Amino acid sequence: MGLVNAERKVQAVCLRAQPDEATLAQLGDRRVWLIYREMVRSRLREEIELGLSRTCRAAGSAAVGQALERYLEVAPPRTRLFREVACHFARSVAPWWRADPSVPAYLAELCAYEAAVWEVADLDARVESAIAEFAFDKAPVLSPALRLLQLSYVVHQIPSDEAQYAAETCWIAVHRPADDQRVQPWRLNQLTYDLLARWQVGGVTITQATEQVARAHGRAVDATFVDGLCTVLADFIDKGIILGSAG
Amino acid sequence: MQKSRVRGVGIGLRRALAEELFASDAPEIRWLEIHPENYVTRGGYFRTMLERARARWPIVTHGLTLGVGAVEPAEASYTRPLRQLLEELHVPWHSEHLCFSGTDGVMLHDLLPVPFDRPSIDTACARIAELRDTLQLPIAIENISYYTTLGEPQMPEFDFLLEVLERSDAKLLLDVNNVFVNSRNHDFDAYEYIERIPAERVVQIHVAGHLTRHDGLIIDTHGEAVRPEVYDLLEHTLRHTGEVPVLLERDQNIPCFAQVHAEVQRLDELYRRATGASWG
Numbered sequence: 001m002g003l004v005n006a007e008r009k010v011q012a013v014c015l016r017a018q019p020d021e022a023t024l025a026q027l028g029d030r031r032v033w034l035i036y037r038e039m040v041r042s043r044l045r046e047e048i049e050l051g052l053s054r055t056c057r058a059a060g061s062a063a064v065g066q067a068l069e070r071y072l073e074v075a076p077p078r079t080r081l082f083r084e085v086a087c088h089f090a091r092s093v094a095p096w097w098r099a100d101p102s103v104p105a106y107l108a109e110l111c112a113y114e115a116a117v118w119e120v121a122d123l124d125a126r127v128e129s130a131i132a133e134f135a136f137d138k139a140p141v142l143s144p145a146l147r148l149l150q151l152s153y154v155v156h157q158i159p160s161d162e163a164q165y166a167a168e169t170c171w172i173a174v175h176r177p178a179d180d181q182r183v184q185p186w187r188l189n190q191l192t193y194d195l196l197a198r199w200q201v202g203g204v205t206i207t208q209a210t211e212q213v214a215r216a217h218g219r220a221v222d223a224t225f226v227d228g229l230c231t232v233l234a235d236f237i238d239k240g241i242i243l244g245s246a247g
Numbered sequence: 248m249q250k251s252r253v254r255g256v257g258i259g260l261r262r263a264l265a266e267e268l269f270a271s272d273a274p275e276i277r278w279l280e281i282h283p284e285n286y287v288t289r290g291g292y293f294r295t296m297l298e299r300a301r302a303r304w305p306i307v308t309h310g311l312t313l314g315v316g317a318v319e320p321a322e323a324s325y326t327r328p329l330r331q332l333l334e335e336l337h338v339p340w341h342s343e344h345l346c347f348s349g350t351d352g353v354m355l356h357d358l359l360p361v362p363f364d365r366p367s368i369d370t371a372c373a374r375i376a377e378l379r380d381t382l383q384l385p386i387a388i389e390n391i392s393y394y395t396t397l398g399e400p401q402m403p404e405f406d407f408l409l410e411v412l413e414r415s416d417a418k419l420l421l422d423v424n425n426v427f428v429n430s431r432n433h434d435f436d437a438y439e440y441i442e443r444i445p446a447e448r449v450v451q452i453h454v455a456g457h458l459t460r461h462d463g464l465i466i467d468t469h470g471e472a473v474r475p476e477v478y479d480l481l482e483h484t485l486r487h488t489g490e491v492p493v494l495l496e497r498d499q500n501i502p503c504f505a506q507v508h509a510e511v512q513r514l515d516e517l518y519r520r521a522t523g524a525s526w527g
Contacts, residue, residue, distance in 0.1 A: 003366045004318050006397050007350040007359075014355055032395035035464070040357045047356075076353045080312040080325050081284050085356070124290035145290065181292045 001026060014040040015072045041072065044085060051086025051118040055111040058162060063103050067093045083122055090115035106153035106165040113155045116147040116174040117183050125178035130247030134237060136206045138245035140199045145176040146241060148197050156185040177240035186239070191217055192232055196241070206233075206245075252305040253278045253339055253451075255524065256514045257494045258507060260306075265296050267504035269303075274526075275515040276508070278305040280494050283341075284312055287328045306336045307451065307492075309343075309420070312354060315374035315388055315411075316347040316361030326381045333382060340450055342387035342420040343378065345371060345411060360393035363400040363407040368414065375415040387418035387450050392425040392457075392467035394432060404429065405440055412448055419444065421488070422453040423481045424473070424496075428465045437480055446488045454481050454514070455496035470499030473510060478517060485521035493518055 001009070009027055013019045014037045024030045045068055049056045056064050068089075075092040077085050090111045097108040125145040132138065149172045153165040156172050171193035173186040188196065191213065198209040210229060214221050236242040257278035258264075268276070279300050286297050300306065310329075313321050333341055346358040361367040371388075379386045390408055400407075412419055421444060430437035456471030473481075473495070485491065495510055518524060 001398060003362065003370055004350065006362055007316075007318055007347050010359055010397065011350055011353060011355065014357075015353070026398075028398060029395040031462075032464070035394060035466075036357070036359065040355045043356055077356065078352050078354060080354055081287065082311075082356055083285070083289070122289050122291050122293065124288055124294070126290065176291065178290075181295065 010036070013037055015076050017069045017073050041068070044068070044072070044077065044089075047082060047085050048089050051083075052090060052111060052114045054158070054162065055090075055107065055114050058110060059097075059103060059107055063107075067096065070096065083118075087115045087119050104163065104165075106155060106167075109151045109153045110155040110165065113149060113151060113172070113174075113185075116149055117185070120145050120147055120174050120176050120183045121181070123176065125176060127243060131244040132247040133244060134233070134242065135245045138205055139202060140206055141243045141246055142196075142200055143175060143178065143241055143243055145178070146200070147174045148172070148193060148200065149174065150193065156187065173241065175239065175241055178243075179240075184239075186241075191219070195229075195232070196236075199242075253307055253492050254490065255492060255526070256511050256518055257304075257307065257492060258511060259494065259496055259498065260296065260300050261497070261501060262292070262296065263501045264504050264507060265300075269299055271504060271508065273508050273511065275511045276304070278307060278492060280307045280309050281336075282311050283308045283329055283332055284310065287325070287332055301336060306338060307494075308333055308336065308338045308341050309389075309494075310341065311344075311358075312348050312356070313343045313374075313378065314346040314348045314358065315343055315371040315378070316345060316367055317374060318347070318350055318370060319352075320374065320377050321381070323381075326378075330382050333384060338384065340385040340387050340418055341378070341382055342389055342418075342451065344391050345388045345408060346391045346393075358391045360391065360395070360397050362397045363402050363404055364398075365401065368407065368410050371411045372415040375411075375417050385418055385450070386415075387420040388412070388415075389420040389422050389453065390425050390429075391422070392428045392432075394464060394466070403435075404433075405443060409443075409445070412445070417448070418450040419448045420451045420453065421449045421484065421491075422455075422467075423484050424453065424455040424457055424477050425467055427474075427477050427480050428457050428467050431465050438483055441480065441484050441487055444484075444487065449488045449491050452481070452484060452488070452491050452493045453496050454478075454493060468499055469496045472502075472506075473514075478513070481514075482517050482521045485518060490518075490522040490524050 009023045013033050027033050071089055071092050077088055094108040094111050097103050123145040131141050151170045154168050155165050171188045171190055176183045194213045198213050255277035260279045260281050344358050347361055349355045375386050426437050426440055454473050455469045456473050458466050458468045
């Protein structure tokens with residue numbers, strides 16, 4: 001059957017929701033190829049359940065099983081890094097869960113949040129380029145171990161009843177400082193979130209980005225605004241979210 | 248870290264054991280093996296763990312996803328940071344498996360057998376040559392546990408392995424537990440298999456535990472203690488190969504460090520007995 005075809009057939013047996021009997025017959029020992037299928041699928045599921053534990057608890061075993069089945073069939077892992085499988089899965093299933101009335105409405109948001117925490121825990125927080133002292137007339141250098149999320153449920157806190165996440169818009173920065181292994185979620189207001197998001201895009205100075213975001217919010221950059229901005233900047237520098245300015 | 252320091256018995260660096268390992272005084276653990284996929288471009292705890300480990304032990308790398316039976320060459324977006332990591336760690340060689348783990352860009356994260364035929368040999372030799380060129384290191388390949396053959400085999404697994412080794416001039420990471428598991432699942436003599444291995448190609452040995460399923464199939468789980476029959480086969484192997492570093496693999500169902508250490512002590516004793524090595 002040729003090497004390429006042989007490998008494709010094995011892959012199809014492992015990934016399809018229902019393995020094709022004709023393909024199994026071509027591969028040889030049906031019983032053992034189904035054992036390989038089970039090993040592949042259970043290893044991936046265990047990793048997903050490890051990375052997205054709260055999400056999987058909230059979804060329940062059947063919904064996770066259905067999502068995994070669909071994921072493996074239509075958007076299987078394409079990363080060599082096993083640690084990235086949970087995030088890859090999360091990116092695929094979040095839109096499916098958003099459109100599915102049979103799962104809790106907060107599930108997609110919880111999944112996106114947990115995936116961000118999982119990812120940030122492993123991001124390399126080192127910055128290769130030179131970092132200068134912080135200055136308003138330069139582009140800021142942000143920690144690479146930072147992800148920003150706008151959520152419709154308060155999923156960054158664990159409620160007393162895990163099935164009851166409050167519906168409320170949240171702007172969250174998920175961050176891990178370079179010298180720490182703990183990931184922290186920081187709840188922001190929308191203005192601060194937009195500032196951080198603009199700085200993260202890069203290419204503009206603190207002053208330019210601030211003017212753009214203030215304009216979008218209909219705010220004047222007056223003394224009160226600047227006072228607030230300075231407090232936020234000092235806090236971000238203290239937390240290691242802003243590392244300095246581009247050198 | 249000098250390359251020649253990889254001697255005796257090593258263990259895999261695992262998060263579940265790391266803190267106890269770092270706090271331990273376990274002179275029988277002489278080196279560590281890592282799966283580079285777990286460290287490439289990674290920060291956080293794993294980066295710190297690796298830094299602490301390499302300050303104390305020589306490191307050897309054993310890949311999980313660049314199976315040389317893959318039809319597609321490895322992408323530079325992975326091999327570039329991999330090479331950087333291997334250079335940082337001063338590894339003496341890098342090993343991968345004689346298998347495939349996916350095709351068309353998909354990654355199944357398992358070690359799947361390739362057909363034992365000429366096209367697979369050609370493919371494996373091509374992948375090994377590419378890896379050697381890219382990583383600028385000797386490449387070792389590991390014999391996998393295979394639970395069935397893919398299609399009708401044109402030759403026995405041993406002949407397949409040997410031809411890949413000879414044509415590609417690769418080194419061998421000889422997994423003794425895999426030889427044992429395969430010998431039971433496919434009914435051949437594991438001792439005879441070991442004796443036919445060209446000893447000069449073997450740069451590293453793996454041993455691990457395995458599990459017998461209810462239907463009799465033996466699975467290489469890395470989740471149990473090494474079986475007495477595998478210790479015996481290892482001793483026979485070391486008498487054949489001479490002094491080659493031995494790794495105790497444990498990836499599932501990881502016990503407390505004391506238990507792992509006890510297994511390493513037993514392996515160290517066996518290693519010295521079989522090879523005549525002494526640690527002065």
